[in-house]
Amino acid sequence: MxxxxxxxxxxxxxxxxxxxxxxxxxxxxxxxxxxxxxxxxxxxPSLVTLYNSFFEINMFKGGQHTFVGLDNFIQVFRDDKVITSLKFTVTFTVVSMVLHIILGILMALMLNLNFKGKKFLRTITLIPWAMPMIVTGIAAKWAFNDSYGLVNDLIRRVFPGFHFDWLIHSASAQAAVIAVDLWKDVPFFAILLLAGLQFIPEELYESARMDGAGTVKSFFKITLPLLLPTLLTLCIFFTLWRIVSYDIVYAMTSGGPGDSTSLLAYRIAIEAFTNLNIGYGSAIAVCLFVLMMVFSSLNLLAIKRSEQ
Missing domain, CATH: 1.20.5 (Single alpha-helices involved in coiled-coils or other helix-helix interfaces)
Incomplete structure (x- = not known):
């Protein structure tokens, strides 16, 4: 009142x-x-893409829409080029993320040590990440060239007469794409993990040493469990970035040899903007979205289990 x-x-x-x-x-x-x-x-744009996936769009007739139902999606699973792109996308994502985790943790632990010049080393570590991927891809295309490439030049210093064109063989081209992706993004991944390491109290390691735990045991009993939430969260974003990667393939291999290094995002661009098959490209984009949801759900499930 x-x-x-x-x-x-x-x-x-x-x-x-x-x-x-x-x-x-x-x-x-x-x-x-x-x-x-x-x-x-x-x-x-997402709703428009979903809508277009059910139509055949003729760009030569002013964007005329013809309803085809699920035909575009059926064609996706019958298209050998799309299946090849899907396989490489999954391989690229899984292999790249596994190596990101292993190499990222090792690099973060190394950068977390106390030594002279560690601030300078942490700074220059980010240089590859700061470079645009399109520039990195073009440079890598030159580096893996058999005649004048940096990679073969270094190998020939140890094995004279060595000749191998990395980007004209399917397996080696795929390995080269993954290697360049790792070279560019692992430093940034490691710096983010390093930030997580800074929040682990030093008292825990001192207590572990007093109890007789060595470096390896301390890593698996203290470092890794406390770093796991940060690691899994980073994996969500880095996995999604791997799935939608386009520029590295565009600049480095153009999807070749054949379609062996064609990622789904690159295949979408080719179908939609080169072949002007907007409806079919939209259907592939919807499938890519579903793939992203699957990987994201797996990562979120891993985070939920780690918190239990």
């Missing part, structure tokens, strides 16, 4: 409920522009 009386006598005063409502309205007012932008740049 006192609050109500005060509010009547002083119209400028607001009750706690009114102030809370005003703050909520202000929050929504500030968030709505962001939601509109995200909806326009993310939700709308």
């Amino acid at each position: 006192k609050t109500a009386y005060t509010a009547k006598q002083n119209p400028g005063l607001k009750t706690p409920a009114a102030r809370s409502s005003a703050k909520l309205k202000l929050a929504w007012l500030l968030i709505i522009p962001v939601l509109l932008i995200r909806g326009f740049t993310t939700l709308y």
Whole structure:
């Protein structure tokens, strides 16, 4: 009653409920522009892509739409080029992420040691990550050339007469693409893990040493369990980046030899913008979205289990 009386006598005063409502309205007012932008740049294109996947779109007749139902999706699973791209996308993602984890942890542990010049080393470690992928891909294409490439030049210093064109053989081209991806992104992955290592109290390692635990045991009993939430969270983002990779293949191999290094994102671009098969390219994009959801769900499941 006192609050109500005060509010009547002083119209400028607001009750706690009114102030809370005003703050909520202000929050929504500030968030709505962001939601509109995200909806326009993310939700709308996604819905249009899903819609187009059910049509055959003839760009030579002004974008004429012909409803074909699930025919585009059926064609996806019958297209040998798409199946090849899907296989390499899965291989590229899984192998790259496994090596990201192993090499990233090793590099993070090394950068976490106390030695002179560690700040300088941490800084230059990020140079590969800072380079645009399109530039890295073009440089890698030259580096793996048999005649004048850096890779074969270094090998020939040990084995004179060595000749091998890495990018004209399927297996070696796939390995080269994965190696370049690792060279570029593992340093950034390691720096992020290094940030996680900084939050592990040194007292835990001192207690472990007093109990007779060695370096290896301390790593598996202290470092890895405490680093696991950070590691799994990073895996979600890095996995999604691997799945939608396009520029490395575009610059380095153009999907060749044949279609052996063609990732799904690259196949979508070829179908939609080179072959002007918008409906079919949209169907492949929907399948890629489902693949991303599967990998994301597996990562989230791993995070949930690690917290139990």
